[in-house]
Amino acid sequence: MVQVVDASNKALPPCHPAVSRKLIKQGKAVIVQRTPFTIMLVQDEAECNNISVKICDDGGLPCHRE
Numbered sequence: 001m002v003q004v005v006d007a008s009n010k011a012l013p014p015c016h017p018a019v020s021r022k023l024i025k026q027g028k029a030v031i032v033q034r035t036p037f038t039i040m041l042v043q044d045e046a047e048c049n050n051i052s053v054k055i056c057d058d059g060g061l062p063c064h065r066e
Contacts, residue, residue, distance in 0.1 A: 001014035001015065001016065001017075002014055002015050002016070002017055002019075002020040002037050002038070002039060003033075003036055003037065003038040003039070004020070004029075004038070004039055004040075004041065005032065005038060005039075005040050005041070006040070006041050007040065007041060007042060007043070009040075012041070017037075020037075020039050023039065023041070024039065027042070028041060028042060028043055029041050029042060030042060
């Protein structure tokens with residue numbers, strides 16, 4: 001897993017290495033530290049509020065996006 005911090009250096013949940021490679025290639029993250037491998041997101045807090053979240057219920061219902 002890859003450690004992730006936001007632009008203000010607050011720790012975020014770790015992500016899969018493939019996700020971190022994708023973020024770096026898209027210019028949405030930069031490498032901060034190699035051991036342990038850590039990336040920093042470069043997007044604003046305002047942009048973070050617009051991320052869609054996938055909500056699923058265990059009742060066998062299909063997933064809904066909000």
